[in-house]
Structure formats: C-alpha cells, structure tokens
Amino acid sequence: MLNARGSRDRVAIAVDLANTWRPIRGEDDLATVPQLRTFLDGRLPAGGRESWALTDDDLGEVRAVREAVRAVLERAGTDAAGAAEILNAGLRHHRVTPAIRRDEDGWAADVTAADPDRPAAHLAALTLGALAAVITTLGPDRLGVCAGQACRATFADLSRNGSKQYCTRTCAHRAGVAAYRSRRRSG
Template sequence: MADACYSSSAVETAVALANTLRPVKGEDSLQTVEQLRDFLDAHGPAAEAGLTRADLTEARALRETVRDVLERASTDAAGAASLLNDGLRRSRATPELRHENGRWWTEVTSDTDRVTAHLAATTLSALAAVIATLGPDRLGVCAGLNCRATFVDLSRNGSKQYCTRTCAHRASVAAYRSRRSPG
C-alpha cells in the first residue's frame, strides 16, 4: 500500500537497515565500511567513495534508533515518536514538495552533505508517515520464536505478525506438530 506521505522503498530501507542486526542469530552485517557501502548501494542514497568509520558509526547509531522505533511503536507509540523526532532533528531533515508525472508529493531530505544524514531523514520520515497514516501497530517484530527481525505492515488488513512467509510457515508447522504430539 503506497501513500502520498511515504515511499514504500524508504520503508523497506528502514526495515532492511534494522535487520542488518539479527540479535537471536548473533549476526551483524553492518560492521565494516565496505558493508555500509554495499548496504547504501542496495538501499540508500548513492554511496560516496569516501565513506569513513565515522559514517559507519553514524549508520550503526541510526540502525539502533530505527530498530528501537520498530520494536516499540505498537507498545509505546509516544516513545517511538520521541525517538523519531529526535532522529529527524539530528539529521536536519527538511521536507520538500515535488511535482513529477502529474503528481504532487513530499520528500524529506537532509540539508547536509552526509550520506548518513540523508539515510536518517529518509528512513525516519517514512516510519513517521506510516505511524501518522496507518497507526503505530503497523510497525513490529516478528512473532517467530527464534526470530527478532522487524517489519512494517503496509497490507490492507494490517494483520502481519511475521517478517516473512518463511517465519509464518515455520510457526504454523510448529503449532501443528505441537497439537499432534502425544501429550
């Protein structure tokens, strides 16, 4: 479900950033400048040739904020809003009204040259727009027992509980086996 207030690709980038950390599995795919460059090439603003350890540190801090927002939104919407607002202020986010292909829309960018500030402005504003248009319950953490991946539910009915169909299937199979096993 796309909305005039947010880009589904920006929402997907926020989720992908949060999920570069897999706490249950102990995996972190944002440990080096090269990994940051790869992430930005795949999801974010164009990676600069001169990314530094400072950029990596900022991206990891942003990941923590995005993950906190996704984990808290459905249980502490005011706390999630506070995190979003603080992050948007730090990134010096600026909304811009644009007209393209006969359609008006807003884009939030940063007024600095730092790629991580642009990433923060884009991802945090997308999450804020989802909360404002669909509600905080659309942000969450996978209900799978061995998964802490995050997700944003942009579906029509808003009933998503799992990060992927794989996790949903795993939970379904486990529930079936639990019902069928002798007691």
C-alpha cells in the same frame, strides 16, 4: 507528510537497515565500511552517493541511525509515544525538513536532510521519514517485530488488512508447523 504506501521503497530500506543487526544470532551486517558500501549500493539511487568516501565515522553514524530505526520498529506497536520521541529526536538530530516537490502524479511531500552529503543524514531522512509516514497514515501498530519463536527481525505492514505478525512467509510457516505439531502431541 509522506504517504506510507507511496513510500514503500523507503519503508523497505528502513526495515532492511534495522535487520542488518540480528540480535538472536549476534550477527551484524554493518560491522565494516565495505559492508556499509554494499548496503548503500544496493538500496540508494546512484545520484551523488558514489562520491561518498565512506569512513569509520560514517559507519558509526549509520549504525546510530540503525539503532534509532530498529528502536522505532520494536516499540511502535507497544509504545507509540516512545517511538514518536525516538523518531522526532532522530529527525531533529539530522536536521530533516519537509519539502514539497512536483512528480509525475502531481505534488508530493518529501523529507530531506540538511546535509545529504553525509550518508547517515541521508539515511535518516529516508528511513525515519518513511517510518513517520507509516505511523501517521496507517498507525503505529503497522510496525513490529516478528512473532516467530527464534526471530527478532522487524517488519512494516503496508497491507490493506494490517494483520502481519511475521517478518517473512518462512517465519509464518515455521510457526504454523510448530503449532500443528504441538496440537498433534497434545491430542
């Protein structure tokens, strides 16, 4: 399958897709077709997607992919088998298949959707394939939800040591400041 570190951009797209929903604030950055267009334009290569005439149906399908991606990111560290079931169901639903291709570094394994003209199928191949690569090459504990007190953003840890607990440095800093203040009050 894919190499997790080699598909870093795809993993980032998966995390970005999951984080378009912010459950604590109740904010959704994929509520409209124009928001979907903005998301796709900022993350997918130009080849072919400019011909997509996005509809409300596409929006609904992409939101379903987002739900699966988010569920995998939320469950992988605590329920790897459940996350794998979600991944497999999403890959089957969108008829994602492995493909071997030649690139500048030699041969590479990739995944493609049977219907790449559908944005949801294309995103499912990209994101679910990337998350499968992380789980199979680095382990399910590399996917998670931010440990920040008021944050439910997701992350994928592709670092060497695999010790990431927060979605961003900002959340890690907030947690450090809160812990420091707590120690000062109790001391």
